[in-house]
Each structure stands twice: as C-alpha cells, then as structure tokens.
Amino acid sequence: MSDVTLSLPKGRSRLALALRRPGFLLGAAIIGLSTLLALFPGLFAPYDPNFIDYTAVGQPPSAAHPFGTDMLGRDALSRVIWAYRINMQMAILATIFALLIGVTVGALVGYYRGVADMIFGRFVDAIITFPFLVLVIAVVAVLGPGLVNMYVAITLVGWVYYARLMRAEVIGQMGNDYAAAGLVMGYSDRRIIFRHLLPNAITPVIVYWMTDMALAILLGSSLGYLGLGAQPPQAEWGVLIAEGRNFLTTAWWLSLMPGIAIVLTGLGFSLLGDAMADLLRPRG
Amino acid sequence: MTRDTILEVRNLSTTFARAGRALPAVRDVSFTLGRGEVLGLVGESGSGKSVTLRSILGLSRHYGTVTGEVRWKGRDIASLSERALRSVRGREIAMIFQEPMSSLNPLLTVGMQLTEVLKAHTDLGRSERRRRAIEMLDHVGIPSAAARLDDYPHQFSGGMRQRVMIAIALAARPQLLLADEPTTALDVTIQAQILDLILGLAREYEMGVILVTHDLGVVAQTCDRVAVMYAGRIVEEAPVAPLLSDPRHPYTMGLMRSVPEGVAPRTALYSVPGTPPALDALPQGCAFAPRCPSASAQCTATDPALNRLAPGRSAACHHPVSLAKGDAA
Amino acid sequence: MSAPVLEIRDLHLAFPLGRSFADLIARRPGRAVRALNGIDLDLRRGETLGIVGESGCGKSTLARAVVRLYRPTAGTVSFGGEDIFAAHTRRDRTYNRRVQMMFQDPYSSLNPRMTCGQILTEALSVHRMRPAAEIPARVAELLDLVRLPQDAAEKLPHEFSGGQRQRIAIARALAVEPEVLIADELVSALDVSVQAQVVNLLLELQERLGLTILFVAHDLRLVRHVSNRVAVIYLGRIVEIGDSESLFSAPTHPYSQALLSAAPSLDPADRGRGARLQGELPSxxxxPPGCPFHLRCPRATDICRTARPDLRPIAGRGEVACHHADEIALNG
Structure with missing residues (x-):
C-alpha cells in the first residue's frame, strides 16, 4: 500500500538480515569449507593423493581409509580432497573471464544499441540454438583436450549468456531518469555505463554467476569424465568418477564420493546465489 | 438537505504490521454517508484516506487488522465473511481505482469483463447482458460502443479506460461507489469529463460516492461534504463550501493556503512546516501538534476528539481557528 | 526583458515506430509518433517560461530535446548563437554544464547506489567546478542552499522523502552552476504542501542566482504562479504564448480557454461553469490536417479544416495560432 509511511529502523544492516536465513548460512558454510579444502588440501588430506599402495587395493571404507582405496591403492578421501583444488579452480576460471567479457559487451551493446546490438542479437541467436555442452565439446575437440583448453572453450561460449543478461538489465536501467540525468550532466559514456548503470544492472548477473559456477563444476567434471578435461592421474571429480566406473558393483565408493562432492558444492553455490539476490538489491 | 443514511462507519481502525512494527494507518475513523451524497476524503500521501476506503470493502483485512463497524444498510459488513462480502462487492458497493490499466484484465475484452460482472450480479440473460454492456459503454461516453465491445483494454486511451472501468463498476447499478483518486492520472480536460460523468451517474442512480483525492479543486467541484484526514484520523469534517471558505482545523487551513491561488505571482507560497509523522512514530497528543502554529501544552498531551463545532461541522482540535473571526493561523 | 538565451526554431521531432508487416505489404513508409511539429520559442535571460499542455502534447519531449536527450528530426536549438546539435558542438560538455535539467520522478532520477554526497561530488569533480580539496566544503554549501541537513551527504536516496529527493536533484543541477534550468514536472509527484516548499526554493534560487527556467508542468495553477510567460502546446505545436498573467486571465486560443476552464476551481460556486472540451487528444x-485542434474546437469553420494557422501576434494579447483569434480577442 503506497499510502503508508514506513520508517525502517536504522542500523539493521542487510547482512545481519541475510545471516538469519538458514539457506544463506548453509551455502556460505559449504562454499567456505570448499574454498579451504581447495586452498590447503595438504592440511586435510590424510595421505598423498598419488601414493600408490599395492598392499591396499580396492579396499572398502574403513577407519584408516574413510572413503576406501582405489584399484591402485590410493586413498580415495585424499583424492576427493585434492580434487577440490581443480574443481574449485574450474568454478572460478571457467566463469570469471566469461563474466568479465559478457558484462562489458552486454553493457556496451545495451547502452549504444544500434548496429552493434543487431549483430550481437543475431550472434546470440546463433549460439543459443546449440546445446551448451555440444559447443564446448566442439571447441575442445578443435583445441585438444586439457584444462586450459577447456577453460578457453567454456569462456568462448559462456560469455554470450552473461552478455545477454547484462544487455537486458542495462536497457531496463536506461529507463530510469538517473541515466538521462547523467547525460544531461555531461558525464562521459564510460562514466554513465560503468559508474551508474553497471552497479545497478549487475545484481542478476552476479546471481547467475553463482549458479554458473556450479554448472562449471558440473561441466568440467563431465569433460573430465569424457577424457576431454583434466587428465589422469590428476585428481578431479569427473576423472575420479570415470576411474570408478568399471567397478561400480564391487567398489561403489570410488564413484559415489566424488559425486556427492559435486552435488554438495553445487548446492552451496545455489544457496549463496539465492541469498546474494537479496543482499545486492538496491534499497528504496 | 436530509438524506437517509446508507453507510455508517464507526470507529474504524486499520493497523498494518511491517518489519515487526505496528503501523496504525487508520485510527478511529467514523463518518456517515447519505443516499446520493458525495463525500470527499482528502489528505496527503500516508494520511490513510485510501486505506480507509479499502477497509470499507474489506480489502485491507488481508494485509492488516481491521476493527470497528461498517454498517451498510443496517448490517455490519466489516464482520462479514469473505464469501458474504462477495455479494456486496460489485453488486451493492463498487470501487474504481487511480490506474485503470492495472485493474482491468489485459487478456479479456472489455465486453467480456462487463458481461462477467453482469453475470455475477444480475439475472440477465446472455443477449440482455450484451445489450446492457453496450448501453453502459454508451452511457459513459464511449463512441461507437457496440463496435468497441470486442476491444482489449490496451486499445483504449487513458481517459477511455477510466470510462470503461466506471462502466464495469456501475454495470450492476451499485448504491455506493468508492472512488480512489479516479482522475489523478488523467489530464485536466479528461478529468473534468470523468468527474461530470461520475456526478451525473450518481445523481441518476441516487448512488452515494466516497471520493478519495488530494486535489482540493476536485473536492470543490464535486463533493457535498468533506472529511480531511491527517496521520490516519479525520481531523475535520464539514460541508464543502464552509470547509473551503472557513477551515477550522489548522491543518486544513495549511493545505488550503499552500495552493497557489489568490497569491501574488512568484511570491513565496505558504507551506505547513515540517513533514507528516511516520505512522510507527506518532507523537503523543495531537499528531499535528509538532507542525501546528497554534499548538499548546494541551495539544502535546492529549489527542483532541472530533468535536462538533456547528451543525454538520466538526474538527479534532483543541484550538480551532477561524477565518471568519479573523484569527487566521 | 533581455535577449534570448535559447532560441528554438522550427523544431520537429518524430519517433519512428518501425514498419509493421502490414506496412511492408502495402508499401507504406513506417509510421512515426510526431511529438514536435514546428516549435518556435525564445527563452529570455532571467525569465521563467511555463510550458503547459495535456500529456502527449510534446512538452516533455521539448524539454528533453533542449538538453539533447533527443535529437530533433528538423529545426535548430541555439544557445549563445551556436546550434547545439551541430556536429562540432554535439559532444561539447560545457553546454550540458550551462543548461541543466530536473526530472519528474524523484525515485528514478537519482542513482540508488550513490549517496547524496557522492552524487554532488561527482558533478563537481567531472566538471572541475572546484579543486578536489574544496569539494567537501562546496557539497556542504549546496546542501545548505537547498535546505538539506548536513548529514544528508552520507545517506542513500532511499532514505529521503520525495520532496527531499527533488532537493537533491536541484542541488545536483546547481552544482555545475548552470544558466538555464529545465524543470520537467519537477513537483508533480509531490504532495501539495511539499510542492509549495520546492517551488518556493526554486523561486528563491532563481532570484539569487539569476537563473533562467523552463518550467514544464500540467498543473496550471502552479505554472501561473511561477511563470513570467507561458506557452500552451497542443499536438507538438505552440498554439498560444504570452505574458503569464494576461494569458491566464484572458486566454485567446479556444484550446487555451478550454484547458484553463477545465482546471477545477477552488470555489464550489463555480460548479458546472466553463465549457467542457469534447473528445480527447488525437493520436x-x-x-489531423488544417488546425490540429479543429476536431475538438467549438469555433471551427471550413478554413480550420484545411489551412493550418500560424502563430501571430494579436493586439492586446500574446501570439496565437488561430484563424479566429482576432474576433475572439475583440468579442471575448
């Protein structure tokens, strides 16, 4: 009801409100822990992930090896932990460049419109008609398998999604008079785009980025599983699942544990993204 | 002029809860409305005028707590169930809003929306409903009404849309029309047409009207009686002519004086000092006291009741002013 | 009155709608919203020129074209003798500094993520109005000028009321020390008593700083109160322009008459008086050909349906674009 004046109590920060949401707390805890594991796997892993012990091959979970051991006698828990390093790196490196390129291109075409925007529109149409994974695999096939090429491939395709989102947001924000006011004030285009429009338009992009990081982990491990991403003996969840694939009936834990790690991390990013949407929304 | 009372609102209060705080949007509002009478409910944003209107039809109860009585033709509709209210809404009491676009369904033709109301509230047959729908559109001044029955709301201009809304609201011949700033979004020339239309129909159907507005000009040109609201309360009530020529509450006086009329051009306009209080931080005593030029210790201590000053006139003020006596605030 | 600051000559502005499929088949050119159809206007130094008209008449488009938010399809706007749309002046930022605009909606005209202080600092530093060290003092001065408390600098727009936000917008415009202010429905979104405060502030600042103001509004009472001269716009053309008091007390063009009589009087005794304008603004x-107003005009004759009247001076009145202006001026 617009007819009601409301004086919100001062000093109650938005962060404090967000902290009371269980979803945000859980998401932050999962991602915080994942980051710690990724940064310092050596501190948490009980064994060297690549130490081969032929005396303990394919052992089920036990006190000594909580996740069991694989067919080369490597400690599965240590390999899942060391994989955090690769998979969290994927979350960042496979998305950050797409984010930066997409935000910039999207903001520019959204602001200037015109011919560049029309060309962009056609390009987007062309890209989104193909399934994401198919395009990425095609690019990796051309460049050759490996982590770096995978990042390049995902970035080459992924930025389009960010740009599309950013463009729409910028066009929406242009409807607000503060953008017109910037023009009337004689501010440069660069200032209006990056100082005024971008901070107001970026919230949905950041939220999308959170879910995209989860997707990047999923995509990265899919490629790892297919042998197009990380290469064995490197510990990576997709690679780990692939290694356990032939022993699903005899040593199920080899594929299950990395699978759970993927699900958990994905959940963490999603929860965080949700809370982010509330945290970043401008007030008033 | 004496009229039979059709609506009596007694001690109506509506309180919203926001972020754990109680917001008294309407506080102890009482008034009556006679058959065919046009009552203006005037005030600034946040004064509670719209909420009062919505509370009459039970539209506020989903958002807050409503207490008090709304006696409509002898029964208390404030205590009716949602189901029972439905037979009153639209049939006996209709409502129109400021923004017709948001209260018309964009996916249905105007004709369908009109006949829908008739189907719900009358016993008319299919062809009779259509005939009545055309008649209604024609009546509210929509040219070539029969042809426009199959048009969608977006095909009408703002003024025409407001006419369509009025046609829908009045289709079932209600005895009371609640109008919430019906002309605020319109241009003056269209506003004049719409107000003429509402008044003409009110006279024709002997329909009571409660008109919520912030425009004193609109009040002067349409209302029989006026209630001025401030911070959720009625602070003054009077027939329109004496209210405008001789306001008794200092707030009414302040409102009147801030209108640029009869003031030398390009000179400073009067404006009531300060700002209205936040609803969750109402001052003790009279809510207007902190801004009032004639406030005394009594005003900050006790909230004045709405006292009768003369026949038909009342004001909630310990120190009512009067232009007639020459002691203007 | 002194020399014109801004000269608007034969300004046309159309917004193309793009060609629909039906247009393509019929080989019609794309349609366009013809917002401005030949506006001639001088804004004189130090005056307040009011612009009135119904929504859709082009008054806001005119205001936005003057600050180069829209590019006209034809005609010129000259400031200090220079065409502001000429290729070499188009990116000239000093024009934007000297001609400022304030917008209607106090909730969208301020960046929600910048504090009031940041908004003012930005204006001051981009145009190098003051050396960096003196900026905070100038911000304080500006807040004082528009009567906002000093702690306002730290607050975000959502912490202010509508009236306070319009004060911030005024302060932002004044930060760059402009000569001309364009006020597009500056107070329309505000309550009456707040309106009065903002209008008082505007008038006072105009006096103190010698500002020239283009005051676009639909509230006729308010325009009458603040303006020295008033122009009445109908379908993108000026139909009457003249001294504010005489235009309001004796409007000549039938449209001006209808517009003024439609504004509800504060006196209940005036009920039912004044001719009601029939119909609505054509799209x-x-x-329509001829006089754009002839479809709604009670005085329309054959000539009105065919020939478009030009704006011409009428003895004892301002300038009026009506074939029958002389007889109206004579007979009332």
Whole structure:
C-alpha cells in the first residue's frame, strides 16, 4: 500500500538480515569449507593423493581409509580432497573471464544499441540454438583436450549468456531518469555505463554467476569424465568418477564420493546465489 | 438537505504490521454517508484516506487488522465473511481505482469483463447482458460502443479506460461507489469529463460516492461534504463550501493556503512546516501538534476528539481557528 | 526583458515506430509518433517560461530535446548563437554544464547506489567546478542552499522523502552552476504542501542566482504562479504564448480557454461553469490536417479544416495560432 509511511529502523544492516536465513548460512558454510579444502588440501588430506599402495587395493571404507582405496591403492578421501583444488579452480576460471567479457559487451551493446546490438542479437541467436555442452565439446575437440583448453572453450561460449543478461538489465536501467540525468550532466559514456548503470544492472548477473559456477563444476567434471578435461592421474571429480566406473558393483565408493562432492558444492553455490539476490538489491 | 443514511462507519481502525512494527494507518475513523451524497476524503500521501476506503470493502483485512463497524444498510459488513462480502462487492458497493490499466484484465475484452460482472450480479440473460454492456459503454461516453465491445483494454486511451472501468463498476447499478483518486492520472480536460460523468451517474442512480483525492479543486467541484484526514484520523469534517471558505482545523487551513491561488505571482507560497509523522512514530497528543502554529501544552498531551463545532461541522482540535473571526493561523 | 538565451526554431521531432508487416505489404513508409511539429520559442535571460499542455502534447519531449536527450528530426536549438546539435558542438560538455535539467520522478532520477554526497561530488569533480580539496566544503554549501541537513551527504536516496529527493536533484543541477534550468514536472509527484516548499526554493534560487527556467508542468495553477510567460502546446505545436498573467486571465486560443476552464476551481460556486472540451487528444501518429485542434474546437469553420494557422501576434494579447483569434480577442 503506497499510502503508508514506513520508517525502517536504522542500523539493521542487510547482512545481519541475510545471516538469519538458514539457506544463506548453509551455502556460505559449504562454499567456505570448499574454498579451504581447495586452498590447503595438504592440511586435510590424510595421505598423498598419488601414493600408490599395492598392499591396499580396492579396499572398502574403513577407519584408516574413510572413503576406501582405489584399484591402485590410493586413498580415495585424499583424492576427493585434492580434487577440490581443480574443481574449485574450474568454478572460478571457467566463469570469471566469461563474466568479465559478457558484462562489458552486454553493457556496451545495451547502452549504444544500434548496429552493434543487431549483430550481437543475431550472434546470440546463433549460439543459443546449440546445446551448451555440444559447443564446448566442439571447441575442445578443435583445441585438444586439457584444462586450459577447456577453460578457453567454456569462456568462448559462456560469455554470450552473461552478455545477454547484462544487455537486458542495462536497457531496463536506461529507463530510469538517473541515466538521462547523467547525460544531461555531461558525464562521459564510460562514466554513465560503468559508474551508474553497471552497479545497478549487475545484481542478476552476479546471481547467475553463482549458479554458473556450479554448472562449471558440473561441466568440467563431465569433460573430465569424457577424457576431454583434466587428465589422469590428476585428481578431479569427473576423472575420479570415470576411474570408478568399471567397478561400480564391487567398489561403489570410488564413484559415489566424488559425486556427492559435486552435488554438495553445487548446492552451496545455489544457496549463496539465492541469498546474494537479496543482499545486492538496491534499497528504496 | 436530509438524506437517509446508507453507510455508517464507526470507529474504524486499520493497523498494518511491517518489519515487526505496528503501523496504525487508520485510527478511529467514523463518518456517515447519505443516499446520493458525495463525500470527499482528502489528505496527503500516508494520511490513510485510501486505506480507509479499502477497509470499507474489506480489502485491507488481508494485509492488516481491521476493527470497528461498517454498517451498510443496517448490517455490519466489516464482520462479514469473505464469501458474504462477495455479494456486496460489485453488486451493492463498487470501487474504481487511480490506474485503470492495472485493474482491468489485459487478456479479456472489455465486453467480456462487463458481461462477467453482469453475470455475477444480475439475472440477465446472455443477449440482455450484451445489450446492457453496450448501453453502459454508451452511457459513459464511449463512441461507437457496440463496435468497441470486442476491444482489449490496451486499445483504449487513458481517459477511455477510466470510462470503461466506471462502466464495469456501475454495470450492476451499485448504491455506493468508492472512488480512489479516479482522475489523478488523467489530464485536466479528461478529468473534468470523468468527474461530470461520475456526478451525473450518481445523481441518476441516487448512488452515494466516497471520493478519495488530494486535489482540493476536485473536492470543490464535486463533493457535498468533506472529511480531511491527517496521520490516519479525520481531523475535520464539514460541508464543502464552509470547509473551503472557513477551515477550522489548522491543518486544513495549511493545505488550503499552500495552493497557489489568490497569491501574488512568484511570491513565496505558504507551506505547513515540517513533514507528516511516520505512522510507527506518532507523537503523543495531537499528531499535528509538532507542525501546528497554534499548538499548546494541551495539544502535546492529549489527542483532541472530533468535536462538533456547528451543525454538520466538526474538527479534532483543541484550538480551532477561524477565518471568519479573523484569527487566521 | 533581455535577449534570448535559447532560441528554438522550427523544431520537429518524430519517433519512428518501425514498419509493421502490414506496412511492408502495402508499401507504406513506417509510421512515426510526431511529438514536435514546428516549435518556435525564445527563452529570455532571467525569465521563467511555463510550458503547459495535456500529456502527449510534446512538452516533455521539448524539454528533453533542449538538453539533447533527443535529437530533433528538423529545426535548430541555439544557445549563445551556436546550434547545439551541430556536429562540432554535439559532444561539447560545457553546454550540458550551462543548461541543466530536473526530472519528474524523484525515485528514478537519482542513482540508488550513490549517496547524496557522492552524487554532488561527482558533478563537481567531472566538471572541475572546484579543486578536489574544496569539494567537501562546496557539497556542504549546496546542501545548505537547498535546505538539506548536513548529514544528508552520507545517506542513500532511499532514505529521503520525495520532496527531499527533488532537493537533491536541484542541488545536483546547481552544482555545475548552470544558466538555464529545465524543470520537467519537477513537483508533480509531490504532495501539495511539499510542492509549495520546492517551488518556493526554486523561486528563491532563481532570484539569487539569476537563473533562467523552463518550467514544464500540467498543473496550471502552479505554472501561473511561477511563470513570467507561458506557452500552451497542443499536438507538438505552440498554439498560444504570452505574458503569464494576461494569458491566464484572458486566454485567446479556444484550446487555451478550454484547458484553463477545465482546471477545477477552488470555489464550489463555480460548479458546472466553463465549457467542457469534447473528445480527447488525437493520436500524434495521425495528426489531423488544417488546425490540429479543429476536431475538438467549438469555433471551427471550413478554413480550420484545411489551412493550418500560424502563430501571430494579436493586439492586446500574446501570439496565437488561430484563424479566429482576432474576433475572439475583440468579442471575448
């Protein structure tokens, strides 16, 4: 009801409100822990992930090896932990460049419109008609398998999604008079785009980025599983699942544990993204 | 002029809860409305005028707590169930809003929306409903009404849309029309047409009207009686002519004086000092006291009741002013 | 009155709608909303020129074209003798500094993520109005000028009321020390008593700083109160322009008469008086030939349906674009 004046109590920060949401707390805890594991796997892993012990091959979970051991006698828990390093790196490196390129291109075409925007529109149409994974695999096939090429491939395709989102947001924000006011004030285009429009338009992009990081982990491990991403003996969840694939009936834990790690991390990013949407929304 | 009372609102209060705080949007509002009478409910944003209107039809109860009585033709509709209210809404009491676009369904033709109301509230047959729908559109001044029955709301201009809304609201011949700033979004020339239309129909159907507005000009040109609201309360009530020529509450006086009329051009306009209080931080005593030029210790201590000053006139003020006596605030 | 600051000559502005499929088949050119159809206007130094008209008449488009938010399809706007749309002046930022605009909606005209202080600092530093060290003092001065408390600098726009936000917008415009202010429905979104405060502030600042103001509004009472001269716009053309008091007390063009009589009087005794204008504003997609007002005009004759009247001076009145202006001026 617009007819009601409301004086919100001062000093109650938005962060404090967000902290009371269980979803945000859980998401932050999962991602915080994942980051710690990724940064310092050596501190948490009980064994060297690549130490081969032929005396303990394919052992089920036990006190000594909580996740069991694989067919080369490597400690599965240590390999899942060391994989955090690769998979969290994927979350960042496979998305950050797409984010930066997409935000910039999207903001520019959204602001200037015109011919560049029309060309962009056609390009987007062309890209989104193909399934994401198919395009990425095609690019990796051309460049050759490996982590770096995978990042390049995902970035080459992924930025389009960010740009599309950013463009729409910028066009929406242009409807607000503060953008017109910037023009009337004689501010440069660069200032209006990056100082005024971008901070107001970026919230949905950041939220999308959170879910995209989860997707990047999923995509990265899919490629790892297919042998197009990380290469064995490197510990990576997709690679780990692939290694356990032939022993699903005899040593199920080899594929299950990395699978759970993927699900958990994905959940963490999603929860965080949700809370982010509330945290970043401008007030008033 | 004496009229039979059709609506009596007694001690109506509506309180919203926001972020754990109680917001008294309407506080102890009482008034009556006679058959065919046009009552203006005037005030600034946040004064509670719209909420009062919505509370009459039970539209506020989903958002807050409503207490008090709304006696409509002898029964208390404030205590009716949602189901029972439905037979009153639209049939006996209709409502129109400021923004017709948001209260018309964009996916249905105007004709369908009109006949829908008739189907719900009358016993008319299919062809009779259509005939009545055309008649209604024609009546509210929509040219070539029969042809426009199959048009969608977006095909009408703002003024025409407001006419369509009025046609829908009045289709079932209600005895009371609640109008919430019906002309605020319109241009003056269209506003004049719409107000003429509402008044003409009110006279024709002997329909009571409660008109919520912030425009004193609109009040002067349409209302029989006026209630001025401030911070959720009625602070003054009077027939329109004496209210405008001789306001008794200092707030009414302040409102009147801030209108640029009869003031030398390009000179400073009067404006009531300060700002209205936040609803969750109402001052003790009279809510207007902190801004009032004639406030005394009594005003900050006790909230004045709405006292009768003369026949038909009342004001909630310990120190009512009067232009007639020459002691203007 | 002194020399014109801004000279608007034969300004046309159309917003193309793009060609629909039906247009393509019929080989019609794309349609366009013809918002401005030949505006001639001088804004004189130090005056307040009011612009009134119904919504869709082009008054806001005119205001936005003057600050180069829209590019006209034809005609010129000259400031200090220079065409502001000429290629070499188009990116000239000093024009934006000297001609400022304030917008209607106090909730969208301020960046929600910048504090009031940041908004003012930005204006001051981009145009190098003060050396960096003196900026905080100037911000304080500006807040004082528009009567906002000093702690306002730290607050975000959502912490202010509508009236306070319009004060911030005024302060932002004044930060760059402009000569001309364009006020597009500056107070329309505000309550009456707040309106009065903002209008008082505007008038006072104009006096103190010698500002020239283009005051676009639909509230006739308010325009009458603040303006020295008033122009009445109908379908993108000026139909009458003249001294504010005489235009309001004796409007000549039938449209001005209808517009003024439609404004509800504060006196209940005036009820039912004044001729009601029939019909609505024709669509600017499809402007009638002849006098654009003839469809709604009670005085329309044959000539009005065929020939478009030009704005011409009428003895004892301002300038009026009506074939029958002389007889109206004579007989009332």
């Amino acid at each position: 600017p997609l499809n402007i």
